[in-house]
Amino acid sequence: MKEMGNRLEGKVAIVTGGGSGIGEAICKKFASEGARVIVAGFPEDPVEEVLKEIQKNGGTAIHFTGDLSTEANAKRCVDLAVSQYGKLDILINNAGVFPEVNLLQDYSEEAFEYMLKNNIKTAFVMSKAALPELHKTKGNIVSAGSEAGVIGIAQNTPYGGTKGFIHAFMRGLAVEQAQFGVRCNIVGPGPIDTAWTHESTGPMDSKMVKTMKQATPMGRRGTPEEVANVYLFLASDEASYVTGATYMVDGGITLAKGPVGEEADSSMKSQPAGQLDLEHSKEGHTSIRK
Numbered sequence: 001m002k003e004m005g006n007r008l009e010g011k012v013a014i015v016t017g018g019g020s021g022i023g024e025a026i027c028k029k030f031a032s033e034g035a036r037v038i039v040a041g042f043p044e045d046p047v048e049e050v051l052k053e054i055q056k057n058g059g060t061a062i063h064f065t066g067d068l069s070t071e072a073n074a075k076r077c078v079d080l081a082v083s084q085y086g087k088l089d090i091l092i093n094n095a096g097v098f099p100e101v102n103l104l105q106d107y108s109e110e111a112f113e114y115m116l117k118n119n120i121k122t123a124f125v126m127s128k129a130a131l132p133e134l135h136k137t138k139g140n141i142v143s144a145g146s147e148a149g150v151i152g153i154a155q156n157t158p159y160g161g162t163k164g165f166i167h168a169f170m171r172g173l174a175v176e177q178a179q180f181g182v183r184c185n186i187v188g189p190g191p192i193d194t195a196w197t198h199e200s201t202g203p204m205d206s207k208m209v210k211t212m213k214q215a216t217p218m219g220r221r222g223t224p225e226e227v228a229n230v231y232l233f234l235a236s237d238e239a240s241y242v243t244g245a246t247y248m249v250d251g252g253i254t255l256a257k258g259p260v261g262e263e264a265d266s267s268m269k270s271q272p273a274g275q276l277d278l279e280h281s282k283e284g285h286t287s288i289r290k
């Protein structure tokens with residue numbers, strides 16, 4: 001058994017998109033800090049593998065497979081948490097897709113609608129289904145925004161738009177849900193080392209990948225674990241006075257101008273090893289599944 005922490009001891013958490021990329025790291029980080037985790041994703045995602053890896057390391061988890069953009073599946077997922085573990089304390093809206101990179105005049109309607117469903121509707125139906133349970137536990141929601149949702153992103157303008165929805169949605173929710181004791185926050189990743197930011201596994205071309213690194217003051221991609229560390233803080237009781245906040249985990253890219261990444265200190269340029277064994281960071285969702 002791996003050494004475990006206790007920052008989420010006694011908590012029950014649903015992580016959507018928990019089978020790959022940042023979601024895998026969130027599931028493993030939360031389980032290593034004592035949470036009981038529902039690893040939720042599409043049937044095609046390696047959710048069952050993540051579950052087994054958590055259990056092998058002494059953590060507690062179950063998995064849920066289904067399209068989390070439907071109200072029926074969102075309710076089934078929340079019901080599973082309650083029937084299995086008796087309650088729900090934390091909802092992490094991490095599910096998302098990144099199917100196309102294109103200038104708007106060439107951007108397909110199909111990819112646009114796919115993102116509306118998987119990036120926006122998932123957060124709406126999951127939050128709606130989870131709230132009655134979060135009211136009982138005085139729980140919290142953390143959702144995946146993005147640098148692209150704050151400043152927009154060239155050649156993927158509709159993606160930035162879907163993430164802009166998440167930022168506004170979560171801020172409104174934070175104000176509205178305080179009367180029920182529920183905190184609502186946003187993590188805004190910059191370029192993270194998942195399938196999405198590699199030419200070989202996602203829609204970005206080599207020029208975009210190069211520009212992305214140059215534009216990041218820290219000169220590199222973040223690791224999924226570096227993002228999961230911030231989700232951990234926001235979801236934990238340590239963040240008891242934090243609601244409606246956006247925590248960027250972006251190596252500084254949202255603020256930067258020009259190719260500043262080339263000047264990053266070498267200490268910033270190398271990725272930290274981290275503590276988690278991540279097996280599925282590059283198995284993400286980067287094309288339209290029929």
Ligand SMILES: NC(=O)c1ccc[n+]([C@@H]2O[C@H](COP(=O)([O-])OP(=O)(O)OC[C@H]3O[C@@H](n4cnc5c(N)ncnc54)[C@H](O)[C@@H]3O)[C@@H](O)[C@H]2O)c1
Pocket residue numbers: 016017018019020021022023040041042045066067068069093094095096097117118119122144145146147188189190191192193194195196197281283284285286
């Ligand atoms: N990777 C980055 O550089 C980056 C940057 C900014 C924001 N983000 C955000 O972080 C989140 C995770 O990204 P990632 O890079 O880890 O990608 P990923 O593809 O590895 O993980 C996303 C997961 O969500 C699942 N998913 C999507 N729609 C779903 C649905 N309807 N039902 C069930 N599962 C669904 C996918 O199948 C996939 O397993 C996304 O919301 C993304 O927008 C990522």
